[in-house]
Amino acid sequence: AQSVTQLGSHVSVSEGALVLLRCNYSSSVPPYLFWYVQYPNQGLQLLLKYTSAATLVKGINGFEAEFKKSETSFHLTKPSAHMSDAAEYFCAVSGGYNKLIFGAGTRLAVHP
Amino acid sequence: NAGVTQTPKFQVLKTGQSMTLQCAQDMNHEYMSWYRQDPGMGLRLIHYSVGAGITDQGEVPNGYNVSRSTTEDFPLRLLSAAPSQTSVYFCASSDAPGQNTEAFFGQGTRLTVV
Numbered sequence: 298a299q300s301v302t303q304l305g306s307h308v309s310v311s312e313g314a315l316v317l318l319r320c321n322y323s324s325s326v327p328p329y330l331f332w333y334v335q336y337p338n339q340g341l342q343l344l345l346k347y348t349s350a351a352t353l354v355k356g357i358n359g360f361e362a363e364f365k366k367s368e369t370s371f372h373l374t375k376p377s378a379h380m381s382d383a384a385e386y387f388c389a390v391s392g393g394y395n396k397l398i399f400g401a402g403t404r405l406a407v408h409p
Numbered sequence: 410n411a412g413v414t415q416t417p418k419f420q421v422l423k424t425g426q427s428m429t430l431q432c433a434q435d436m437n438h439e440y441m442s443w444y445r446q447d448p449g450m451g452l453r454l455i456h457y458s459v460g461a462g463i464t465d466q467g468e469v470p471n472g473y474n475v476s477r478s479t480t481e482d483f484p485l486r487l488l489s490a491a492p493s494q495t496s497v498y499f500c501a502s503s504d505a506p507g508q509n510t511e512a513f514f515g516q517g518t519r520l521t522v523v
Binding site: 306329331333338339340341342343346348387391392396398400401 | 413444453499509511515
């Protein structure tokens with residue numbers, strides 16, 4: 298069975314600082330991994346996805362994630378945080394078709 | 410450019426009442442699903458459909474029914490609402506059957522059962 302663990306339910310950074318949101322997965326088959334972002338009172342929007350074509354995946358809004366099989370990780374990073382990045386971020390693994398298995402989420406706060 | 414549309418956006422129910430959450434997509438997607446979002450638990454799959462006339466249970470199906478009579482619509486029915494069903498509900502749709510396909514989400518329905 299597949300599962301996702303997000304380390305840290307809340308992360309706070311200063312504007313301009315590095316953003317690092319952690320995600321570890323468990324999967325018995327090669328995983329398909331996603332990061333989604335949820336802005337307040339909105340639905341979820343895809344940031345990026347790993348599909349085995351490349352281990353470093355670039356997404357929207359300057360975010361990227363690196364797939365590390367040896368560490369079973371898919372951490373999300375952004376070199377310089379903006380105030381507009383404040384949101385909740387979800388890591389997910391595909392359970393087949395359109396079934397997604399989500400982590401508990403990490404709420405990112407960005408301070409001036 | 411509607412995408413996935415959910416109605417209503419907010420709803421308050423009394424325990425034991427029934428209601429239907431509506432979900433419609435205009436992207437001709439075969440796959441649709443319902444999730445509930447609860448604090449500290451992420452999103453959990455309730456039911457999903459791989460095409461008109463085909464539905465199946467997800468992780469937390471108890472207390473919910475679905476049907477899929479058309480490609481566009483995938484309503485979620487609560488037959489007898491309970492306080493434990495207080496949550497934010499999201500409908501999603503996706504296109505191809507591959508495991509790496511992006512899911513498109515609606516804006517959500519915030520349901521409170523008192």
